Amino acid sequence: MGAPSEHYEYLLPPSWKGQVMAWLQEDTPSFDYGGFVVGEALREAFLLGKGRQTAILAGKPFFTEVFTQLGCEVEWHMEEGETFEPIKHVATVRGKARHILLGERVALNMLARCSGIATKSRRILDLARANGYKGIIAGTRKTTPGFRLVEKYGMLVGGIDAHRHDLSSMIMLKDNHIWSSGSITNAIKQARKVGGFSLLLDVEVQSEVEADEAIDAGADIIMLDNIEGDQLKDVAARLKEKWTGKRKFLFESSGNITETNLHERAINEIDILSTSVVHQSVQHIDFSLKIQKPKDL
Structure with missing residues (x-):
């Protein structure tokens, strides 16, 4: 039991x-x-x-x-x-x-x-713990309209992090936000101006160069998108070494996580693994x- x-x-x-x-x-x-x-x-x-x-x-x-x-x-x-x-x-x-x-x-x-x-x-x-992963497993906001409260509740009972509940509970800037505002730095400055100190700022990046920019601009969480396998581990390790003592941040990896490939993504260089596999389908x-x-x- x-x-x-x-x-x-x-x-x-x-x-x-x-x-x-x-x-x-x-x-x-x-x-x-x-x-x-x-x-x-x-x-x-x-x-x-x-x-x-x-x-x-x-x-x-x-x-x-x-x-x-x-x-x-x-x-x-x-x-x-x-x-x-x-x-x-x-x-x-x-x-x-x-x-x-x-x-x-x-x-x-x-x-x-x-x-x-x-x-x-x-x-x-x-499965993540069996593979030695010590970080956070989280759900996503890809929930069913009108039923989100129940789905997030189920994640908590299952022992994982429910991630953000809605657009107001954490600031997440993805590719569309960045392209629309001109740059990662501009997007972060605008978001921080209205979000203040009380909201974490999670920024999606497509490369190590973009990650550097987001960290330098003050992002709290860096979501490494479309980076997997050995490249994911290497990029995260390099960035953590580079910014140690200069900035505090967490790395998040999301998307295309399944029970089959979890062992490849559950690396301790990544602080948060967020996945919709726990609630979609x-x-x-x-x-x-x-x-x-x-x-x-």
């Missing part, structure tokens, strides 16, 4: 419960025909972790809130971040039959994706919610 995660639900903003309400409104915009059939008899349903793989449970507060808004109670039999083998009785939901079924698909879809992201994140982190974890047949029926 994996170590239980900390109470990451304490991180959630005041708006998150409104998002859950929006999910329910989207799923039942008018009549609930199936709910009419089952009525309001009190029932108990088992949440089962299925599929064929060992998985990590992630998304408990969102799942619970779905059923809380529907007047149901959820009793969890696992901690957030724990690993389970299928088939596992993960939780029990109690409430009126039609309310359980109103929340069923919304809650399961969310839990399947959040747990899938946590499971993939943990696997990538474990990730395999969902299979869960089902089964209402139990009353003993008197």
Whole structure:
């Protein structure tokens, strides 16, 4: 069993419960025909972790809130971040039959994706550590519109860094910003003027020469784009040696990172490995919610 995660639900903003309400409104915009059939008899349903793989449970507060808004109670039999083998009785939901079924698909879809992201994140982190990498594994902002909070939450439960959440949480200057402003130096000066001291500045560069310019202009993080293999290691080592004692910065490498090539990118000259592999096209974890047949029926 994996170590239980900390109470990451304490991180959630005041708006998150409104998002859950929006999910329910989207799923039942008018009549609930199936709910009419089952009525309001009190029932108990088992949440089962299925599929064929060992998985990590992630998304408990969102799942619970779905059923809380529907007047149901959820009793969890696992901690957030724990690993389970299928088939596992993960939780029990109690409430009126039609309310359980109103929340069923919304809650399961969310839990399947959040747990899938946590499971993939943990696997990538474990592979990196097995290769001796001591730096940061991070996700990216290539998340699903309207579902980012859940996806970033899954990354945290999986043990990796969630990276920036939005355009306001860190300044990242990529090729389009640089070309539009004229140069790396100009872009950094403009960004620092409005971002002030409280925001980190992450700048994407295409070469060692561009990296030198970004470091000299005061970037906090240098993203070495399209530089891989031995060249990546050599460039990072040279730059760190050159700027030691003159500037403080971190190196980031991103893009085209997979489980297969991770050992080539997980080099300790790079401080941050950011990848969308932990959340884009990730395999969902299979869960089902089964209402139990009353003993008197």
